Amino acid sequence: MIQYANLERYEGNEALFDLIKMSMLSTIAGEPLHIHAEGLRGTGKTTIMRKAQDILPPIKRIKGCIYNCDPKEPHCPHHRELSAQEIADLGVEEIPMPFLEISHSAKVGTVAGSIDLAKLTDESHPEARLLPGLIPQAHRGILFIDEINRLADTAPEITDILLDLMGTKPGIVQIEEAGLPVVKIKVSVSVWAASNPDEDPGPLEEIRRQLSDRFDMVCYMGRPTSIDVLAKMLKENFHTNIHPDKDIMDEATIAKKHQEYTSSLLKWAEIYKQADIPDFVRNYIARLYVKHNLESIRAIEAMQQSAVLYAITKNRDQATINDVSRMLPLILKHRINSDTLIKVINDIDGKGESIFSSVNKSAKKTDLAEEKEYFKSVGRPLKFLGRNELINTEKSLDVNKAD
Amino acid sequence: MNSERSSKSNISNITTTANYLSLYLGQDQGVRLGESVVVSTKAHARMPKKKIKGQIEILTNRDAGKTYLNCIDLDQIVHIDVYHLPGEIDPRDVARAIFRAMDQYFTNQDPQLQYAEEVRFKMLSSYAEKIQISTKLGKGKIYDLFQNEIIPYTVGDEGRDHVHILARLNREEYFMVYIIATTTEEVIIQSGLQLAQVRSISHGKQKEQEDDFGHYIKIPWKRFSGQEATFMSPEENVNQLVLKLAEKFGGIEEIQDWMQMYSRNILKRKGAEYQKKKWGDIEHYVEQMEEMGLMQKTPLLGTTLTKKGLEIQDYIIKHKPELETEIRRNIRRVPGGSSTRFRKVGQSKQKTTQVEFVDYHKTINNSDNWTGNLAVAETVIQAKKSGLLRGDKHFSIKKEDLYFYDKKSYVPIDICLLMDASGSMAGDKRQAACALAQHLLLTGKERVAVVTFQEHSARVVAPFTRNQSILSKGLATINPSGLTPMASGIMTALDLISKSRVHNPLLIMITDGIPNSPLWTMDSKADALEAISKLPEQKIHFICIGVESTRLFMEKLSERGEGALYLVDDLNKENLINLVRYEKNEILKR
Numbered sequence: 001m002i003q004y005a006n007l008e009r010y011e012g013n014e015a016l017f018d019l020i021k022m023s024m025l026s027t028i029a030g031e032p033l034h035i036h037a038e039g040l041r042g043t044g045k046t047t048i049m050r051k052a053q054d055i056l057p058p059i060k061r062i063k064g065c066i067y068n069c070d071p072k073e074p075h076c077p078h079h080r081e082l083s084a085q086e087i088a089d090l091g092v093e094e095i096p097m098p099f100l101e102i103s104h105s106a107k108v109g110t111v112a113g114s115i116d117l118a119k120l121t122d123e124s125h126p127e128a129r130l131l132p133g134l135i136p137q138a139h140r141g142i143l144f145i146d147e148i149n150r151l152a153d154t155a156p157e158i159t160d161i162l163l164d165l166m167g168t169k170p171g172i173v174q175i176e177e178a179g180l181p182v183v184k185i186k187v188s189v190s191v192w193a194a195s196n197p198d199e200d201p202g203p204l205e206e207i208r209r210q211l212s213d214r215f216d217m218v219c220y221m222g223r224p225t226s227i228d229v230l231a232k233m234l235k236e237n238f239h240t241n242i243h244p245d246k247d248i249m250d251e252a253t254i255a256k257k258h259q260e261y262t263s264s265l266l267k268w269a270e271i272y273k274q275a276d277i278p279d280f281v282r283n284y285i286a287r288l289y290v291k292h293n294l295e296s297i298r299a300i301e302a303m304q305q306s307a308v309l310y311a312i313t314k315n316r317d318q319a320t321i322n323d324v325s326r327m328l329p330l331i332l333k334h335r336i337n338s339d340t341l342i343k344v345i346n347d348i349d350g351k352g353e354s355i356f357s358s359v360n361k362s363a364k365k366t367d368l369a370e371e372k373e374y375f376k377s378v379g380r381p382l383k384f385l386g387r388n389e390l391i392n393t394e395k396s397l398d399v400n401k402a403d
Numbered sequence: 404m405n406s407e408r409s410s411k412s413n414i415s416n417i418t419t420t421a422n423y424l425s426l427y428l429g430q431d432q433g434v435r436l437g438e439s440v441v442v443s444t445k446a447h448a449r450m451p452k453k454k455i456k457g458q459i460e461i462l463t464n465r466d467a468g469k470t471y472l473n474c475i476d477l478d479q480i481v482h483i484d485v486y487h488l489p490g491e492i493d494p495r496d497v498a499r500a501i502f503r504a505m506d507q508y509f510t511n512q513d514p515q516l517q518y519a520e521e522v523r524f525k526m527l528s529s530y531a532e533k534i535q536i537s538t539k540l541g542k543g544k545i546y547d548l549f550q551n552e553i554i555p556y557t558v559g560d561e562g563r564d565h566v567h568i569l570a571r572l573n574r575e576e577y578f579m580v581y582i583i584a585t586t587t588e589e590v591i592i593q594s595g596l597q598l599a600q601v602r603s604i605s606h607g608k609q610k611e612q613e614d615d616f617g618h619y620i621k622i623p624w625k626r627f628s629g630q631e632a633t634f635m636s637p638e639e640n641v642n643q644l645v646l647k648l649a650e651k652f653g654g655i656e657e658i659q660d661w662m663q664m665y666s667r668n669i670l671k672r673k674g675a676e677y678q679k680k681k682w683g684d685i686e687h688y689v690e691q692m693e694e695m696g697l698m699q700k701t702p703l704l705g706t707t708l709t710k711k712g713l714e715i716q717d718y719i720i721k722h723k724p725e726l727e728t729e730i731r732r733n734i735r736r737v738p739g740g741s742s743t744r745f746r747k748v749g750q751s752k753q754k755t756t757q758v759e760f761v762d763y764h765k766t767i768n769n770s771d772n773w774t775g776n777l778a779v780a781e782t783v784i785q786a787k788k789s790g791l792l793r794g795d796k797h798f799s800i801k802k803e804d805l806y807f808y809d810k811k812s813y814v815p816i817d818i819c820l821l822m823d824a825s826g827s828m829a830g831d832k833r834q835a836a837c838a839l840a841q842h843l844l845l846t847g848k849e850r851v852a853v854v855t856f857q858e859h860s861a862r863v864v865a866p867f868t869r870n871q872s873i874l875s876k877g878l879a880t881i882n883p884s885g886l887t888p889m890a891s892g893i894m895t896a897l898d899l900i901s902k903s904r905v906h907n908p909l910l911i912m913i914t915d916g917i918p919n920s921p922l923w924t925m926d927s928k929a930d931a932l933e934a935i936s937k938l939p940e941q942k943i944h945f946i947c948i949g950v951e952s953t954r955l956f957m958e959k960l961s962e963r964g965e966g967a968l969y970l971v972d973d974l975n976k977e978n979l980i981n982l983v984r985y986e987k988n989e990i991l992k993r
Contacts, residue, residue: 040724040725040728105763107763107764108764109780114780115784117780117783117784120784120787121783121787121798126787126791154764155764157764157765158764179788197728197732198728198731198732200848201848202732202735202845202846203732203735206735206736206737206846220725222722222725223724223725225721225722293474293476329639333639337736338642338643338646338729338733339616339643341639341643342619342620342639342640342643343619345639345640346619346620346640374449374456374457374564374599375456375457375486375488375599375600375601375602376456376457376600376602377457377599377600377602378488378597378598378599378600379437379438379439379486379597379598379599379600379601380437380438380598380600381437381439381585381588381589381592381598382416382436382437382438382440382581382584382585382588383585383588383589385437385438387415387416387419389437390416390419390420390423390436390437391419391420391423391424391427391434391435391436392434392435392604393427393432393434393435393604394432394433394603394604394605394606397435397602397603397604
């Protein structure tokens with residue numbers, strides 16, 4: 001089995017590895033970053049995202065809490081009213097950071113929550129209780145949705161739940177079941193999605209515009225083009241390993257490598273909690289919004305968040321304009337048309353915030369030999385005109401009628 | 404007239420103007436305000452073609468904000484042109500006068516403002532930022548002009564013979580137009596010039612100018628390296644170039660075909676005549692490529708690809724799947740419907756059949772309907788709940804507890820495009836019809852077929868298919884020329900439809916002419932009518948897309964085919980896609 005450390009990295013999928021790192025460290029720090037990988041089939045979108053589980057760090061929760069309550073900040077219906085002492089008495093346990101997946105047979109009940117059937121049909125103590133669905137259980141972790149365009153097409157009601165979840169940071173899930181009180185839970189989950197825009201039913205932004213806008217960043221996967229990369233991939237996936245290659249890592253090295261990834265994620269998350277962004281970079285982002293008439297505030301929020309995250313993963317302590325422009329295609333491609341995108345991207349200095357900045361787009365070199373005496377008669381000034389003479393339309397000025 | 408009364412009547416003129424403006428501008432119309440001012444949200448042009456002097460044309464397809472200021476949204480900018488007899492006006496004088504007039508107006512409206520210096524200034528300067536003035540002597544925002552900052556006039560700018568004013572105003576702020584117009588007129592008169600009377604206005608369209616993409620797509624082939632260098636995304640730029648070309652040429656294969664024409668190997672080139680028939684005018688695209696440094700003129704071989712151009716060609720070949728995905732994504736995009744104008748005559752009357760399938764995401768509790776798939780979990784919950792109410796001792800499931808999965812239905816519509824491929828369809832119209840076929844295939848769940856007719860016969864370009872490559876390969880072979888044998892086109896399409904197993908077939912005929920090549924008799928029109936009258940018995944929905952000039956015949960045709968006729972002013976991509984979507988919705992509603 002191939003593992004995260006020995007997944008092949010090449011030009012076309014480099015961006016996805018970056019995004020995964022950024023999203024994970026942001027999630028650890030408590031702020032979700034929703035990412036979406038789009039690409040042709042077989043470019044490894046799903047594989048890379050699923051394998052990222054290998055390097056997720058553990059989290060601490062109140063012992064046995066299915067909602068993954070942070071002992072310092074309990075939020076679930078069972079623990080939110082308890083005192084610090086009571087929580088300490090319950091104990092704390094360490095679990096792997098959640099990585100759950102919404103499949104295509106998902107229903108509202110399994111995703112948000114439903115009545116607990118086992119408790120309800122219990123012969124001795126029948127009881128009506130809520131069983132939290134996948135989303136509340138993924139709190140402080142990652143929720144993965146493969147082929148999200150298909151899900152958005154066939155299951156609009158699940159899409160609505162996702163819209164609530166991703167609309168704010170942290171998001172909200174509401175569990176409703178006839179006969180039980182409505183429960184509203186705060187959930188902080190990074191949603192990861194993958195889709196092939198070329199297969200039925202088409203790209204996500206054409207199916208559910210709002211959902212597509214909720215993703216902070218979209219990564220477009222390329223196919224590997226280098227023969228070396230492809231040959232190495234084949235070798236790693238071969239069923240036997242008779243001639244061990246020095247390039248191919250053994251189990252121990254892989255485990256060590258995963259350890260390294262995890263610890264750097266934890267380190268970065270600590271840095272992220274303290275990080276700030278210089279004012280000129282922030283102004284630059286704001287200027288892009290105004291100058292190019294961008295529609296979505298989410299887009300510029302994502303620019304700010306991602307620039308900082310990217311700088312941190314590159315071990316730099318400050319985000320620069322370069323970081324922002326590197327993130328631009330990933331943030332804007334699903335939000336604006338490609339013509340505007342290219343104008344934003346190529347507009348490196350971002351200066352000239354005026355709406356009147358590019359007046360030179362005026363009509364082409366018109367025939368300059370226009371007659372000098374185009375107008376024959378002199379007009380009377382407006383202030384001498386009565387009310388009924390003020391406004392004339394095409395009809396009231398009909399030349400043929402007048403003559 | 405004493406000043407008291409004149410100022411009173413002035414205010415009512417302001418309101419009247421504002422009311423009329425919000426009425427007419429809201430209907431996308433322009434008006435003449437007074438005798439010398441033209442106001443609209445569009446670009447204005449003179450009409451040198453016609454002999455009528457003093458007439459101003461309002462170009463309804465050219466939004467002023469988009470044309471002059473690169474705005475993205477429509478209707479943001481009010482365009483005010485004040486015409487005067489030849490002479491020079493200093494835009495700074497105009498700016499100062501407007502500024503003072505606004506000041507006066509606001510203080511008149513609300514005398515309190517006199518004492519709130521700061522609020523007043525803030526209000527005025529926000530307007531001063533939103534209004535731009537240009538004349539022959541230069542241009543700028545009122546705010547800048549007021550401070551003597553002026554951008555010099557360059558050839559081609561608006562305002563050479565009139566005062567050209569663009570104001571970013573909301574509907575509620577249209578009263579400003581009157582203030583701007585009267586003040587500007589006063590400045591003109593004070594400068595010793597005379598106002599010109601605009602004799603009449605008319606509304607028209609300007610032929611869509613082709614987009615100049617050469618100046619903003621940057622092709623830096625090598626990736627910039629190093630921390631300090633500014634990062635540019637070469638792939639995005641190449642993608643955009645390919646998308647632009649694909650819009651014109653159709654697909655990657657056709658782009659390759661086109662680029663091949665500029666190879667150094669003369670034997671591989673095809674004639675200019677071939678190009679023109681297939682793609683229409685391509686000169687503009689060659690110019691753009693030259694601007695990007697991808698093509699160059701050489702003395703011996705004519706225009707050829709440069710080294711950079713060859714690299715792009717290579718890149719396109721290597722990244723064909725990714726680029727094709729991008730192109731298909733573009734084809735799927737539904738164009739904005741606002742610009743589409745069409746007229747519909749008649750209605751197709753065929754009944755539709757639908758397909759049902761189980762919706763596993765939705766359950767229903769309906770004890771009258773016993774058919775369908777049982778939803779076990781929901782049933783158990785319901786049984787438990789009602790068991791409690793019934794006071795059952797043991798768990799039991801009754802008929803009324805049963806939950807089923809819901810059913811969905813949809814109406815599949817298989818589409819056959821019957822395309823006129825006579826000489827008059829060459830170029831843009833051909834491209835538009837091809838784009839429609841691709842769009843229908845990629846956005847629907849149904850099959851699409853294409854039949855063309857030209858010269859003396861018709862042929863099936865693509866049979867009913869869901870396979871995009873079959874369709875696009877077929878479309879690439881369409882090469883318009885010759886006569887319009889409509890009857891044989893209809894018969895070929897009919898034959899194809901009856902031989903294929905199709906659901907709710909919809910035949911869409913796209914043509915800009917009338918038949919002029921007969922099938923059975925000597926009368927080509929009668930033959931076409933005869934052929935179309937066979938449609939209703941086959942239960943084929945029929946719509947026909949034509950242009951106004953052929954209306955009389957088309958009306959007869961759609962009537963005989965028991966279908967609907969759509970008339971458009973231009974057979975372009977947006978019109979075609981939007982009206983077919985409209986028709987599909989109409990069919991679904993029935």
